[in-house]
Structure formats: structure tokens, C-alpha cells
Amino acid sequence: MEQEAYEREALTYDVVVVGAGPAGLAAALELIGGDDAASESPTVCVLEKGASVGAHLISGAAIDPRGLDDLLPEWAEQGAPLRVRATEDSLHYLTSKRAVRLPTPPQMDNRGSYVGSLGELGQWLAEQAEAAGVEIYPGFPAAEVLYDESGAVCGVATPDMGRRADGTPGPGFEPGVEVRARQTGFAEGAHGSLTQQVIERFGLRRDAQPQTYGLGLKEIWEVDPQRHAPGQVAHTIGWPLDQFTYGGSFLYHLDPRRVAIGLVVGLDYQNPYLSPFEEFQRLKTHPTIRPLLEGGRRIGYGARVLPEGGWQSLPRLSFPGGVLAGDAAGFVNVPRIKGIHTAIKSGMLAAEAVRTVLQAGGNEADDLDQRVGASWLRDELHPVRNIRPAFRWGLLPALAYSAMDTYLLRGRAPWTLGHEPDHQRLQPAARARRKVYPRPDGQLTFDRTASVFLSGTHHEEGQPCHLVLGDPGLATRVNWAVYDGPETRYCPAGVYDYERDADGQPRLRIDAINCLHCKACDIKDPPQNIRWVVPQGGDGPNYQGM
Amino acid sequence: MKILVTAKRVIDSTVRVRVRSDGTGVDTANAKMAMNPFDETAVEEAVRLREAGTASEVLAVTLGDAGSEEVLRTALAFGADRALRVESDDPLEPLAVSRALAALVEREQPDLVLMGKQAIDDDSNQVGQMLAQHLGWGQATFACAVRAEGEELQVTREVDGGRRTVAVRLPAVVTTELDLNQPRYIKLPNIMKAKKKHIDRVALADLGVNAAPRLEVLGVAEPPPRASGERVASVAELVERLKNDAQVI
Ligand SMILES: Cc1cc2nc3c(=O)[nH]c(=O)nc-3n(C[C@H](O)[C@H](O)[C@@H](O)COP(=O)(O)OP(=O)(O)OC[C@H]3O[C@@H](n4cnc5c(N)ncnc54)[C@H](O)[C@@H]3O)c2cc1C
Ligand SMILES: Cc1cc2nc3c(=O)[nH]c(=O)nc-3n(C[C@H](O)[C@H](O)[C@H](O)COP(=O)(O)OP(=O)(O)OC[C@H]3O[C@@H](n4cnc5c(N)ncnc54)[C@H](O)[C@@H]3O)c2cc1C
Ligand code: SF4
Numbered sequence: 001m002e003q004e005a006y007e008r009e010a011l012t013y014d015v016v017v018v019g020a021g022p023a024g025l026a027a028a029l030e031l032i033g034g035d036d037a038a039s040e041s042p043t044v045c046v047l048e049k050g051a052s053v054g055a056h057l058i059s060g061a062a063i064d065p066r067g068l069d070d071l072l073p074e075w076a077e078q079g080a081p082l083r084v085r086a087t088e089d090s091l092h093y094l095t096s097k098r099a100v101r102l103p104t105p106p107q108m109d110n111r112g113s114y115v116g117s118l119g120e121l122g123q124w125l126a127e128q129a130e131a132a133g134v135e136i137y138p139g140f141p142a143a144e145v146l147y148d149e150s151g152a153v154c155g156v157a158t159p160d161m162g163r164r165a166d167g168t169p170g171p172g173f174e175p176g177v178e179v180r181a182r183q184t185g186f187a188e189g190a191h192g193s194l195t196q197q198v199i200e201r202f203g204l205r206r207d208a209q210p211q212t213y214g215l216g217l218k219e220i221w222e223v224d225p226q227r228h229a230p231g232q233v234a235h236t237i238g239w240p241l242d243q244f245t246y247g248g249s250f251l252y253h254l255d256p257r258r259v260a261i262g263l264v265v266g267l268d269y270q271n272p273y274l275s276p277f278e279e280f281q282r283l284k285t286h287p288t289i290r291p292l293l294e295g296g297r298r299i300g301y302g303a304r305v306l307p308e309g310g311w312q313s314l315p316r317l318s319f320p321g322g323v324l325a326g327d328a329a330g331f332v333n334v335p336r337i338k339g340i341h342t343a344i345k346s347g348m349l350a351a352e353a354v355r356t357v358l359q360a361g362g363n364e365a366d367d368l369d370q371r372v373g374a375s376w377l378r379d380e381l382h383p384v385r386n387i388r389p390a391f392r393w394g395l396l397p398a399l400a401y402s403a404m405d406t407y408l409l410r411g412r413a414p415w416t417l418g419h420e421p422d423h424q425r426l427q428p429a430a431r432a433r434r435k436v437y438p439r440p441d442g443q444l445t446f447d448r449t450a451s452v453f454l455s456g457t458h459h460e461e462g463q464p465c466h467l468v469l470g471d472p473g474l475a476t477r478v479n480w481a482v483y484d485g486p487e488t489r490y491c492p493a494g495v496y497d498y499e500r501d502a503d504g505q506p507r508l509r510i511d512a513i514n515c516l517h518c519k520a521c522d523i524k525d526p527p528q529n530i531r532w533v534v535p536q537g538g539d540g541p542n543y544q545g546m
Numbered sequence: 547m548k549i550l551v552t553a554k555r556v557i558d559s560t561v562r563v564r565v566r567s568d569g570t571g572v573d574t575a576n577a578k579m580a581m582n583p584f585d586e587t588a589v590e591e592a593v594r595l596r597e598a599g600t601a602s603e604v605l606a607v608t609l610g611d612a613g614s615e616e617v618l619r620t621a622l623a624f625g626a627d628r629a630l631r632v633e634s635d636d637p638l639e640p641l642a643v644s645r646a647l648a649a650l651v652e653r654e655q656p657d658l659v660l661m662g663k664q665a666i667d668d669d670s671n672q673v674g675q676m677l678a679q680h681l682g683w684g685q686a687t688f689a690c691a692v693r694a695e696g697e698e699l700q701v702t703r704e705v706d707g708g709r710r711t712v713a714v715r716l717p718a719v720v721t722t723e724l725d726l727n728q729p730r731y732i733k734l735p736n737i738m739k740a741k742k743k744h745i746d747r748v749a750l751a752d753l754g755v756n757a758a759p760r761l762e763v764l765g766v767a768e769p770p771p772r773a774s775g776e777r778v779a780s781v782a783e784l785v786e787r788l789k790n791d792a793q794v795i
Binding site for chain 2: 009011051052054055117119120123135137140158161162171172174177179222257297299442453454456458537542544545
């Protein structure tokens with residue numbers, strides 16, 4: 001949609017950070033606080049698309065304190081919401097009836113971690129940052145990257161508010177605002193809508209593997225205190241997923257009485273009939289999980305993708321006018337399903353590099369890759385880089401390979417396995433096995449509608465659709481005809497559905513109002529025809545303690 | 547004309563409110579808070595009256611703890627000229643709120659008090675009416691249109707099955723319906739400016755108000771869950787089920 005040019009107000013900061021997640025908030029804190037008293041702190045503004053900090057944050061979460069130790073060594077005294085230490089850790093291989101205990105690989109051991117909520121941690125970090133002088137504006141997404149005459153990034157713009165569905169200005173129309181800065185930090189989390197544009201424009205992935213993702217679905221339950229063991233951490237692999245679909249579950253006992261349960265499914269899955277949502281619902285019916293949840297109450301639901309490409313998929317982290325940090329770049333330790341501590345550390349390193357540029361002049365923090373290479377991020381991520389791609393060969397060969405890679409080679413294999421983009425992985429429906437999932441019982445298992453309701457997601461009606469089809473006909477010709485509409489199954493919010501138009505032709509219907517901002521469609525859509533753009537400010541999920 | 551407009555901090559309307567498992571109230575931990583939507587309408591109307599030149603000053607008032615100053619920042623970003631918080635860490639009942647507002651009106655001498663018709667947390671719909679009584683002022687509740695005519699306000703009210711326009715002499719209390727206006731999108735620069743503005747504070751005790759609770763909540767419960775829908779195979783089956791199972795036809 002081409003839009004008329006409007007006079008937009010412009011604001012100026014030294015640094016604007018896009019995204020108030022652990023990466024963005026750590027970067028902001030480090031920019032302002034990592035101060036040798038002599039030099040003046042830069043002015044820092046953080047834009048966040050959620051209506052409040054934490055509203056769009058979702059994680060497990062078993063949190064390795066290493067990132068916080070570096071960022072705010074006094075975090076415990078300062079009241080960080082990491083209160084429950086992981087006490088027990090187990091890994092099981094599930095069949096439909098049984099659970100076989102596997103040895104916990106050293107890199108997966110969670111003792112020393114804390115179980116908690118990323119949303120709460122984000123709110124706390126935001127308080128610390130605001131107290132230190134960072135300006136944080138929730139409800140104001142970055143919708144557009146601004147470039148100067150030299151082609152360098154010079155800030156971002158917030159979206160227009162009050163446009164009608166057809167894009168024309170409505171009665172309350174309010175144009176967006178330009179937030180200009182010497183350096184822009186992109187900390188949008190996995191598959192950020194602006195990050196993707198910047199990676200493309202500056203060719204940041206030239207020397208990197210494609211990124212690959214997992215879709216994580218999560219619920220929070222309030223359970224019988226008798227069955228609740230604060231600090232208990234459990235992971236499973238195997239059932240309900242088949243041998244060729246990468247994924248696994250996590251189950252964390254938080255406090256008080258709350259249990260976080262989730263399933264991560266590799267988006268490189270091949271069967272278009274697979275439904276991550278329904279696999280997750282099925283997981284809860286396993287004989288070893290059902291008794292924990294039965295009689296309890298589900299109080300939260302959400303979904304979000306996480307990057308799984310690992311070290312070899314990290315793009316170049318700097319470009320003229322800006323840097324990348326956290327999941328936006330892809331700093332997740334996949335075997336550990338942990339990206340919070342690495343997001344914090346990468347945000348800090350990005351901030352250090354940016355400060356150097358601000359002080360010394362120049363427009364690119366081009367030593368950022370080196371700083372990361374010299375930090376513990378490399379020590380942690382490089383050795384485990386081959387474990388995730390090995391799962392292409394199937395679960396058992398991958399487990400064997402992982403054991404060899406971990407215990408014999410100790411991560412020092414002289415090779416690095418590559419990835420294929422997730423959208424190229426689906427098989428045509430004609431060659432795939434149909435899957436039939438059990439109906440939800442309304443007690444332990446639920447449908448998408450009831451689940452989305454719990455996420456509190458909301459989008460003001462009447463605005464332009466934030467899920468943009470490049471060519472609406474392509475959905476029918478390719479998605480429907482070849483893959484039997486996979487978006488109706490992978491979308492965890494039931495946003496996509498096919499209906500018949502007046503001529504009896506299938507047509508893709510998009511209920512954008514339910515979107516959880518997980519980004520799976522932008523990643524998995526086979527013809528790459530669906531583009532996720534930011535909706536009006538403050539729209540999207542309203543997660544509580546996710 | 548000087549306007550006093552009230553703004554209460556409530557759990558955001560998009561949050562799925564949960565009753566605490568012990569049934570003593572709703573779970574507010576980590577819940578997103580926002581300005582009561584009816585109060586947004588009232589603040590918007592007050593600012594429009596000032597922008598139109600009808601009013602000269604808009605004072606936004608809240609009663610609550612330090613966190614509730616957030617809604618005053620929002621009111622300032624809307625365009626209110628001043629903001630004042632009556633400090634109280636305890637939840638207040640409508641009678642106490644209305645008494646405190648009455649005392650504040652004595653100090654501030656506004657010509658018009660604009661307020662939401664109800665707050666979406668407790669849905670009492672009482673404060674405006676009680677305040678008018680304390681002050682001995684006229685009141686126009688459930689306003690869906692407000693027009694100033696000299697010393698008078700013409701207020702169109704939402705009533706059962708239609709609308710009724712009344713004239714009230716100033717000073718008066720007006721409570722708002724949601725369709726009075728469409729609150730504006732707040733601009734980022736206005737939020738930035740509002741962050742830096744001063745907020746006046748008055749201790750509840752200094753207003754000489756007896757705020758002792760007079761009500762006791764015996765229990766809070768969630769409505770029963772809605773039974774999930776069912777798909778029927780044919781129209782005939784639908785009619786059959788509506789007749790025999792649902793017994794509605
Ligand atoms: C089921 C139920 C029944 C009840 N029945 C009664 C009853 O019969 N009688 C009774 O007296 N109480 C009753 N209560 C209790 C009482 O309503 C609550 O204790 C009270 O706190 C609710 O106030 P409110 O905010 O809803 O006021 P409302 O009258 O709904 O508020 C109207 C307007 O007042 C203004 N306002 C209110 N509080 C503030 C504030 N802190 N700061 C700024 N402006 C404010 C706002 O502009 C708001 O839009 C009942 C409660 C329940 C749950
Ligand atoms: C289901 C699941 C379970 C996980 N479990 C764990 C675990 O147990 N332990 C662990 O350490 N890690 C875990 N992770 C990974 C971890 O959550 C992430 O690695 C981490 O949150 C990344 O932090 P981030 O700041 O880079 O991005 P995010 O946490 O995604 O934060 C990005 C922020 O930017 C905002 N944003 C995005 N785009 C824009 C825009 N255009 N404008 C304004 N704001 C924007 C978003 O709303 C969000 O608030 C899990 C992830 C998932 C999905
Ligand atoms: S529409 Fe796309 S981004 Fe939104 S919930 Fe569905 S898959 Fe996720």
C-alpha cells in the first residue's frame with residue numbers, strides 16, 4: 001500500500017532501541033549506566049510494541065543468571081524476580097504411554113538456574129532502566145526504518161494511528177513520529193519485522209547460514225499444591241512428535257502453585273498436516289503429565305518463535321547506523337532452550353560497541369562481531385552448534401550424534417552443519433500423511449479460540465490488516481492447492497481459515513484480531529507471501545507473567 | 547469555565563480478569579492497568595471543551611496510591627492542564643471518593659465536574675450522583691452529547707430506548723457514556739512532555755474525609771464457563787436439537 005507523505009514530528013536521541021525484551025533493556029541499561037563518570041551518558045529511548053513492558057514477552061522460563069550477573073551484579077539485593085532456584089532436572093524420552101529417563105547432558109543441566117517469568121523480569125529490568133534515565137515507551141512500535149542520504153540507518157518511525165482498513169486516514173488519524181538517532185539497536189526478538197529488512201538491505205547474512213526457527217507454545221497452570229514442587233524442571237523429547245520432527249517439551253514448577261508447560265516444534269517440519277497447537281494439547285494427555293494438571297486451572301496461553309540456527313546462523317551484527325542484539329540476531333543456545341542470558345549479554349556487548357562509536361565518531365560499531373567472538377557467548381554457543389542440525393537425520397541418529405559431539409568431540413568437530421530455510425521444507429499434501437487430532441475435552445485440552453482468549457490479545461478493529469499478502473491469489477494457487485492450507489494448522493491463534501467465495505473458490509480469510517505476534521506465518525509460508533507488519537501501537541497479546 | 551475531571555486506575559479492559567483461587571477478590575499481580583475507559587471519554591471531552599474555547603482550564607484528579615499517577619500522566623498527555631492525586635493506599639468506596647471530591651471542589655472551585663458514569667472494576671455507578679448530592683449541584687448522568695449554552699449545559703443522555711436532552715445550570719456534575727466521543731490517539735511527544743510535568747498531591751486525611759470502609763466483600767466468583775459449541779450435520783438435526791435438547795423452539 002503506497003501512502004501519501006504526511007508531515008511527521010521528529011524526535012532525536014543518541015540511541016533508539018527497538019524492543020523492550022531482555023536484549024533491548026540490557027543494551028539500554030549498559031548504554032546509560034556503564035558509565036565512567038567522566039563521559040556523559042547518551043540519551044536512550046526504547047520503543048516497545050506491547051501495551052506495557054512484558055505484554056509481548058513469553059519464554060519458559062528457566063533462567064541462567066549469568067547474563068544478569070554481568071549486567072547488574074547486585075540483582076538479588078535489588079529485588080530481581082528470580083526467586084525459585086531450579087532444584088531437580090530431568091530429561092525423558094516419551095512414547096505414547098511411557099517415559100524413559102535419559103541422562104541429562106551437561107549443557108542441559110539446569111541446577112544453578114532460576115525458574116520464573118520473562119514478563120516479570122522484563123518489567124523489573126524496565127524499572128531499573130527508567131530509574132537510570134532510559135526513556136521507555138510501550139505502546140509505540142517501530143514500524144519503519146529511516147535511512148539518511150548515505151544509506152545508513154538513522155532511526156525508526158512509529159506507525160500511523162487511525163487509518164481505515166483501506167489505508168485512508170480515519171477521523172482520529174494521527175501520523176506516526178520519527179525517532180531519529182545516531183545509532184539504532186534492533187532488539188525485536190526472533191524474526192523482527194524491521195530486523196529482517198535491515199538484514200536484507202545490508203546483506204548481513206552473506207557469510208551466515210539461513211536462520212531456522214522453532215515455534216514455542218506455552219500454557220500456565222495453577223495446580224494442586226500437593227503436586228507442586230517449586231523449582232522442579234523437566235524436559236521431554238519424542239512423543240507426541242514423530243521421529244523426523246524436531247521438538248520437545250518443558251515443564252517448570254514456578255511459585256506459587258504455578259506450572260509452566262510448553263512444547264517447541266521445529267518449523268523445519270515437513271508434513272503440512274502437522275499442527276503444533278494440537279500436538280501441544282496432546283502432550284498434556286500423556287500419562288506422566290495428565291495427573292499434574294488434572295483438577296488444576298489453566299490461566300495463561302501464548303506462542304512465539306525462537307531462533308534455532310545457532311552460531312552458524314548469526315548474521316553480521318553491525319551495519320551503518322545500527323546493531324542487532326538478542327533473538328533478533330539469533331543468540332539462543334538450542335540444546336539448553338535458553339536465550340535470555342545470551343540476549344542480555346549480546347545487548348551489553350552491542351551497547352559497549354555503540355558507546356565506542358558515539359565517543360569516537362563514525363557510524364558503524366564494526367568491532368561488535370569481534371567483541372562477541374571474544375566473549376563467553378562464543379564459548380557457550382560454538383561448541384553446541386552441530387546438535388540442532390543433526391536432528392534432520394531423525395531423532396535417534398541425532399541423539400547418537402549429539403552424544404558423540406558432546407562427549408567425544410566436546411564440540412570441537414572440524415565441521416559445521418548447515419540449515420535450510422524453514423519455508424522450503426514442506427512436502428506437498430499429496431505426498432503427506434493426514435493427521436487426525438483428538439477433540440479437546442475443555443478440561444485438559446482446549447481449542448484455539450478458548451486459548452487465544454486467555455492471551456488477552458486484541459487489535460483495534462477497522463485498521464489495515466497487519467498480515468499482508470503479497471499476492472492474494474497465491475494463497476489459493478499454492479498454499480491451498482499444493483499444501484492444503486498449512487497456515488490453518490501452524491498458526492497457534494487460528495488467524496487463517498479458508499472460506500468459499502461467491503464462485504465457490506477457496507479464499508484465505510485472515511482474522512488478524514487474534515494474532516499473537518508469534519511470527520510463524522512470516523517464516524513458514526511456503527511461497528513467502530505472508531508478511532507480518534506491526535499493527536497499531538499497543539495491539540497484540542496482553543500476557544501476564546509469561 | 548474551569549473543569550475538574552476524574553480518572554480512576556483500573557485493570558485494563560483487555561486483561562482477562564481472574565478471580566483469586568481463595569475467592570477473596572481478583573488477581574491483580576502483573577495485570578496491566580489503565581485509565582477507566584469512561585474516564586478517558588470524560589478527559590477527552592474536557593480537553594475538547596478547552597480546545598473549543600468553552601473551558602479555560604482542565605484539572606485531572608485521581609484518588610489512589612503512587613502507581614495511579616500513571617493515569618494522570620495519561621490525562622496530561624491527552625491535554626489536561628494540571629493533575630492532582632489524592633493520596634490513599636487503601637481502596638476507597640464510592641461514598642469516600644465522592645466526599646473527597648466534594649472537599650476538593652471546595653478548594654478548586656471548578657464550574658463543571660466531568661466523570662465516567664462508572665468504573666469498570668466495581669461498576670458501582672455511584673460516585674457522580676453522590677458528589678452532586680454533597681455539593682447541592684445539578685447533575686446530568688450518562689451523557690452522550692454535551693453542548694455549552696451560556697451559563698447552562700445542554701446534555702443529551704442515554705436513556706432506555708432513546709435519548710433525552712436536559713439543560714443543567716452550572717456548576718454541575720456530568721457523568722459520561724462511552725459514545726460521547728472517540729478518545730484521541732495520544733501522540734508520543736505528548737507522552738514525553740507529560741512525563742516531565744508536575745503532579746500536585748493532597749493527603750486524603752487533609753481533606754477531612756471519613757474514608758472508613760462500610761462494606762464487606764463476602765465473596766467473589768467467576769461466572770460459570772460457557773458450554774462449548776457443537777456442530778450439527780443438517781438443518782433438520784438443528785431444528786430437532788433446538789426443540790428437544792435446548793427446548794427453545
Ligand atoms: C457486586 C457489588 C455490589 C456492590 N454494591 C454496592 C452497593 O449497593 N452500595 C455501595 O455503596 N457499594 C457497593 N459496592 C462496593 C463499591 O462499589 C466499591 O467498594 C467501590 O470501590 C467501587 O467504586 P467505583 O470505582 O466502581 O466507583 P464508580 O461510582 O463506579 O466510579 C464512577 C466514577 O468515579 C470516579 N472515580 C471513582 N474512583 C476514583 C478514583 N480513585 N480516582 C478518580 N476518580 C474516581 C471515576 O470518574 C469513575 O468513572 C458493591 C460492590 C460489588 C462488587
Ligand atoms: C516458548 C519459549 C520458551 C523459552 N524458554 C526459555 C528458557 O526457559 N530459558 C531461556 O533462557 N530462554 C528461553 N526462551 C528463549 C528466550 O525467551 C529468548 O531467547 C529471549 O526472550 C530473547 O530476548 P530478546 O530481548 O532478544 O527478544 P524478546 O524477548 O522476544 O523481546 C523482544 C521485544 O521487542 C518487542 N518488539 C518486537 N518488534 C518490535 C517493533 N517493531 N517495535 C517495537 N517493539 C518490538 C517485542 O514486543 C518484545 O517485547 C524461550 C523462548 C520461547 C518462545
Ligand atoms: S497470524 Fe502469524 S504471527 Fe499471528 S499468531 Fe498466527 S502465525 Fe503467529
